Amino acid sequence: MTTLVSPPQGMSAEVAAAAGRNVVRPGILPSPGARQWVSACPVTALVPGRGIAVLLPGGAQAALFLLPNGMIYAVDNLDPYARAAVLSRGLTGDRGGEPTVASPLLKQVFSLRTGAALDDPEVALPTYAVRIQHGTVRVGLPLP
Amino acid sequence: MSTTTENPTGTTTRTVVVVGHGMVGHRFVEALRSRDTESTWKVTVLSQEAEAAYDRVGLSSYVGAWDRTSLALAGNTYAGDDLVDLRLGTRAEHVDREARTVTTSTGDVIAYDELVLATGSHPFVPPVPGHDSTGCFVYRTLDDLDGIRVAAESAIERAAVEGREANGLVVGGGLLGLEAANALRLLGLTPHVVEFAPRLMPLQVDDGGGAVLEGLISHLGVQVHTGAGTSSIAAQDDGRLAVELSDGTALLTDLVVFSAGVRPSDAVARAAGLDVGERGGVLTDAACRTSDENVWAVGEVAAVEGRCYGLVAPGYTMAEVVADRLLGGEATFPGADLSTKLKLLGVDVASFGDAMATTPGSLEIVHTDATKGTYAKVVVSDDARTLLGGILVGDASAYTTLKAYVGREVPGDPGALVSPAGAELGADALPDDAVICSCNNVTKGSICGAIAEGACDLAAIKGCTNAGTTCGGCLPTVKKLLVDSGVELSKALCEHFEQSRAELFEIVASTGIRTFSGLLARYGTGTGCEICKPTVASILASTSSDHVLDGEQAALQDSNDHFLANIQKNGTYSVVPRMPGGEVTAEQLITIGQVAQDFGLYVKVTGGQRIDLFGARVEQLPAIWQRLVDVGMESGQAYGKSLRTVKSCVGSSWCRYGVQDSVGMAVDLEHRYRGLRSPHKIKFGVSGCARECAEARGKDVGVIATDKGWNLYLCGNGGQTPAHARLLASDLDDETLVRYIDRFLMFYVRTADRLQRTAPWLDALEGGLEHLRAVVCDDSLGIADDLEAAMGRHVEGYQDEWKAVLDDPEKLSRFVSFVNAPEEADPTVAFDESGPRKVPVLLGLPTVRENA
Ligand SMILES: Cc1cc2nc3c(=O)[nH]c(=O)nc-3n(C[C@H](O)[C@H](O)[C@H](O)COP(=O)(O)OP(=O)(O)OC[C@H]3O[C@@H](n4cnc5c(N)ncnc54)[C@H](O)[C@@H]3O)c2cc1C
Ligand code: SF4
Numbered sequence: 001m002t003t004l005v006s007p008p009q010g011m012s013a014e015v016a017a018a019a020g021r022n023v024v025r026p027g028i029l030p031s032p033g034a035r036q037w038v039s040a041c042p043v044t045a046l047v048p049g050r051g052i053a054v055l056l057p058g059g060a061q062a063a064l065f066l067l068p069n070g071m072i073y074a075v076d077n078l079d080p081y082a083r084a085a086v087l088s089r090g091l092t093g094d095r096g097g098e099p100t101v102a103s104p105l106l107k108q109v110f111s112l113r114t115g116a117a118l119d120d121p122e123v124a125l126p127t128y129a130v131r132i133q134h135g136t137v138r139v140g141l142p143l144p
Numbered sequence: 145m146s147t148t149t150e151n152p153t154g155t156t157t158r159t160v161v162v163v164g165h166g167m168v169g170h171r172f173v174e175a176l177r178s179r180d181t182e183s184t185w186k187v188t189v190l191s192q193e194a195e196a197a198y199d200r201v202g203l204s205s206y207v208g209a210w211d212r213t214s215l216a217l218a219g220n221t222y223a224g225d226d227l228v229d230l231r232l233g234t235r236a237e238h239v240d241r242e243a244r245t246v247t248t249s250t251g252d253v254i255a256y257d258e259l260v261l262a263t264g265s266h267p268f269v270p271p272v273p274g275h276d277s278t279g280c281f282v283y284r285t286l287d288d289l290d291g292i293r294v295a296a297e298s299a300i301e302r303a304a305v306e307g308r309e310a311n312g313l314v315v316g317g318g319l320l321g322l323e324a325a326n327a328l329r330l331l332g333l334t335p336h337v338v339e340f341a342p343r344l345m346p347l348q349v350d351d352g353g354g355a356v357l358e359g360l361i362s363h364l365g366v367q368v369h370t371g372a373g374t375s376s377i378a379a380q381d382d383g384r385l386a387v388e389l390s391d392g393t394a395l396l397t398d399l400v401v402f403s404a405g406v407r408p409s410d411a412v413a414r415a416a417g418l419d420v421g422e423r424g425g426v427l428t429d430a431a432c433r434t435s436d437e438n439v440w441a442v443g444e445v446a447a448v449e450g451r452c453y454g455l456v457a458p459g460y461t462m463a464e465v466v467a468d469r470l471l472g473g474e475a476t477f478p479g480a481d482l483s484t485k486l487k488l489l490g491v492d493v494a495s496f497g498d499a500m501a502t503t504p505g506s507l508e509i510v511h512t513d514a515t516k517g518t519y520a521k522v523v524v525s526d527d528a529r530t531l532l533g534g535i536l537v538g539d540a541s542a543y544t545t546l547k548a549y550v551g552r553e554v555p556g557d558p559g560a561l562v563s564p565a566g567a568e569l570g571a572d573a574l575p576d577d578a579v580i581c582s583c584n585n586v587t588k589g590s591i592c593g594a595i596a597e598g599a600c601d602l603a604a605i606k607g608c609t610n611a612g613t614t615c616g617g618c619l620p621t622v623k624k625l626l627v628d629s630g631v632e633l634s635k636a637l638c639e640h641f642e643q644s645r646a647e648l649f650e651i652v653a654s655t656g657i658r659t660f661s662g663l664l665a666r667y668g669t670g671t672g673c674e675i676c677k678p679t680v681a682s683i684l685a686s687t688s689s690d691h692v693l694d695g696e697q698a699a700l701q702d703s704n705d706h707f708l709a710n711i712q713k714n715g716t717y718s719v720v721p722r723m724p725g726g727e728v729t730a731e732q733l734i735t736i737g738q739v740a741q742d743f744g745l746y747v748k749v750t751g752g753q754r755i756d757l758f759g760a761r762v763e764q765l766p767a768i769w770q771r772l773v774d775v776g777m778e779s780g781q782a783y784g785k786s787l788r789t790v791k792s793c794v795g796s797s798w799c800r801y802g803v804q805d806s807v808g809m810a811v812d813l814e815h816r817y818r819g820l821r822s823p824h825k826i827k828f829g830v831s832g833c834a835r836e837c838a839e840a841r842g843k844d845v846g847v848i849a850t851d852k853g854w855n856l857y858l859c860g861n862g863g864q865t866p867a868h869a870r871l872l873a874s875d876l877d878d879e880t881l882v883r884y885i886d887r888f889l890m891f892y893v894r895t896a897d898r899l900q901r902t903a904p905w906l907d908a909l910e911g912g913l914e915h916l917r918a919v920v921c922d923d924s925l926g927i928a929d930d931l932e933a934a935m936g937r938h939v940e941g942y943q944d945e946w947k948a949v950l951d952d953p954e955k956l957s958r959f960v961s962f963v964n965a966p967e968e969a970d971p972t973v974a975f976d977e978s979g980p981r982k983v984p985v986l987l988g989l990p991t992v993r994e995n996a
């Protein structure tokens with residue numbers, strides 16, 4: 001038997017509103033230093049849980065992911081095991097809370113946060129900083 | 145004032161008022177209600193928080209998911225229990241011990257016979273100047289986390305505009321401080337941790353362990369400042385906070401979280417004149433009774449014989465003690481184990497027993513591995529035989545077993561316990577009274593007892609012993625006991641679902657849940673992975689006719705199902721036009737040839753009587769499908785866990801031996817079952833006579849013509865472990881044949897495990913082929929109508945998945961190589977056409993490893 005006698009305390013209207021809002025935020029922080037920000041797409045073009053590839057100046061490719069909790073991550077799109085540009089097409093998820101993507105080819109699992117291959121301490125993907133400005137997702141490249 | 149009333153059974157009902165609905169308050173109510181079989185107590189619970197009791201231990205998992213329901217403790221609303229009155233958002237303001245009443249924040253005056261204080265603790269905020277500035281937080285409740293979230297998000301926006309990174313400062317580097325730092329990190333802030341002591345987690349680890357921990361944690365991007373206090377906090381004009389540390393460091397931070405310890409919430413008790421402990425907390429005896437014999441204290445607010453406990457397990461024990469006392473028992477609080485194990489930022493830390501080696505004469509044995517980042521220490525008695533305690537950093541897998549050995553003689557050399565080469569202590573060597581689950585005080589004996597009584601998976605053991613239901617740290621050991629007992633391994637799909645695929649299918653079918661997120665929220669944990677997502681996608685697809693790329697389902701599909709084609713080693717796709725029974729017109733064949741030519745595709749005839757076109761890039765797929773649609777063809781599943789092809793021989797229409805029209809039957813069957821999603825791929829074969837040219841007995845469903853009709857063979861597999869299909873029924877007419885296949889397929893789809901093909905499924909099926917025959921032919925389970933109806937819905941709802949993409953601009957827009965350059969082809973895709981056949985060329989990346 002539950003009776004809610006008074007309205008929830010300590011929860012301001014602002015907090016309540018935020019809890020319902022789907023906020024999107026970068027999961028990989030820029031390390032300090034100048035960088036070039038490449039426009040990828042509007043935030044609304046991302047499908048939660050799925051990735052998409054972004055062509056970077058110089059021919060590199062980033063795999064950009066929006067997770068259902070609103071975090072955005074970018075790692076390199078090249079699968080170092082398969083030697084093919086496929087990671088943006090992998091399935092996302094988590095392993096013990098660590099956000100992950102699994103290669104669609106041979107299913108190796110990488111951390112979206114650090115790029116590390118979770119079953120292979122010697123392998124890691126490059127990661128890219130992400131920011132959202134005026135509804136556009138941008139991927140950060142360190143200046144050469 | 146008395147609250148005594150008569151209850152229906154004629155005994156008297158008394159009232160207990162519980163103040164505080166935290167983890168311990170809830171446990172008390174549960175304990176009392178489950179033991180009070182005569183209904184002698186009515187319970188009124190006052191909860192200051194608006195949320196009914198939730199898992200505070202797991203508070204940090206709220207970050208990211210922001211789902212309050214997933215933290216709710218089981219049974220926390222006492223639905224259906226008329227003897228419990230839970231009043232949320234209601235504070236106890238005042239206790240009148242003389243009148244035995246509690247006055248609430250809503251102005252109600254509630255009379256009690258007995259009062260239980262379970263008000264917990266609140267975070268201690270050091271009185272440094274500026275500690276109450278906007279942007280300063282504590283870390284204790286769901287509401288606290290919502291506040292931190294809002295501040296973090298606006299800080300990130302502000303920082304992005306200013307072109308800098310957003311950061312947050314945690315005051316306190318203990319267990320909770322590190323959890324808070326991790327939360328800030330997950331929110332996208334760079335965390336700083338300030339700890340007054342010379343090492344992190346000063347209460348749990350020693351200097352050696354602290355050094356390894358600091359190394360591991362700094363490596364994860366947390367800035368650690370040990371040996372420093374916080375001197376002042378000052379709000380800046382730009383909304384940030386300037387923090388000065390006692391070592392002279394000055395930091396600019398977007399927000400501050402205080403995590404400098406907790407203080408018992410004993411204000412109401414003090415005001416009521418109850419005795420309190422030296423360092424706060426409501427003083428009680430070993431029965432948890434306060435200085436007023438009708439008032440009890442449990443959980444973090446209780447100072448049992450002068451001592452407060454900041455962990456949930458001792459609180460639970462106190463709850464049980466008081467419940468027992470109220471029912472006339474004699475229980476006393478036995479003292480508690482303050483061992484801890486946690487995973488912070490992916491780093492394991494555990495300390496147990498006499499971790500600091502305070503026992504006179506005790507010896508410490510330490511093993512540090514700098515390259516692996518692990519630190520392990522055990523403390524043993526002066527004769528080096530009895531284990532007293534220990535500390536593990538970096539790898540705490542041995543924790544539960546080691547802890548169970550505390551106070552016991554160790555078999556063999558104790559040094560071996562921490563050396564990586566040393567023998568592992570097995571759970572089987574433990575005596576029956578060793579505690580395996582310390583949160584719920586469950587011994588090895590009771591777990592093994594539950595197994596012996598038929599608990600055959602983790603869920604059952606959890607259900608009957610409570611082991612593993614709090615922090616989950618003991619689960620690996622419980623699982624080991626289960627395995628050692630010879631019970632079959634858990635059917636858990638993956639770390640996110642404890643259920644097997646078949647159980648999930650049942651859940652989806654019976655609850656009508658139609659989304660992965662809904663299923664995960666109610667029946668799973670975490671966010672899913674490459675195992676459970678496609679499995680659930682397949683279940684959802686088998687139970688409805690929605691397009692596989694509709695809504696949330698799009699994010700669950702394996703790459704092949706996501707792009708409706710077969711991914712090849714260089715990331716290009718192959719397209720296999722549907723060709724039921726291997727039948728194809730000249731016009732269609734010409735189109736296929738032209739498509740191959742126009743798109744430069746490599747062509748190969750498959751084993752399933754189809755034509756495979758290799759090397760199409762993502763953005764070429766829709767154009768290829770369009771060409772097929774234009775001549776009345778569709779693409780087909782040569783991928784995914786679904787019906788692949790129905791192979792056939794030419795049969796009676798051309799073959800002189802043929803007795804039935806095998807091609808016609810094959811075409812009908814493929815049209816009927818195309819698009820069906822299943823636990824693994826399904827193949828059919830249809831032969832026109834007993835000569836069996838279609839090799840139908842190597843297929844999941846084999847149909848072989850007889851003079852009188854068809855023989856139906858089931859569960860044949862090729863692949864790694866070939867198996868011949870087995871005869872289910874003979875001489876069936878067309879209609880019965882189809883009916884039986886409907887029933888068989890749906891029965892398999894519902895009950896098989898993930899990736900279990902039909903042959904191993906039949907092997908594992910209790911009763912084997914006989915049982916299958918009874919279910920399919922004699923409807924022994926009474927589900928035949930249901931199975932047929934389900935298949936009917938599938939057939940009815942079938943749509944050309946590829947054409948549906950062409951017709952939907954939103955889905956179509958996903959078929960690009962690059963979101964920011966939709967016109968661009970992927971420059972990394974290359975082929976070599978110099979040899980006898982076209983082959984993909986992989987990138988000249990540094991190879992990971994030859995065998996990778
Ligand atoms: C982030 C975090 C991580 C933790 N991790 C662990 C861990 O790994 N292992 C472990 O053992 N412990 C852990 N703990 C500690 C554990 O959560 C507590 O020991 C446990 O919750 C104590 O339960 P309680 O019911 O005594 O108090 P609480 O859970 O604090 O509940 C007390 C409730 O009473 C309410 N209340 C207070 N005063 C009044 C009043 N006057 N009227 C009505 N209601 C009132 C409070 O609002 C609160 O809801 C952790 C705590 C936190 C915050
Ligand atoms: S199985 Fe019989 S009908 Fe079919 S091709 Fe062979 S001989 Fe002819």
Ligand code: FES
Binds near residue numbers: 580581613616619
């Ligand atoms: S030890 Fe925490 S749940 Fe068992």
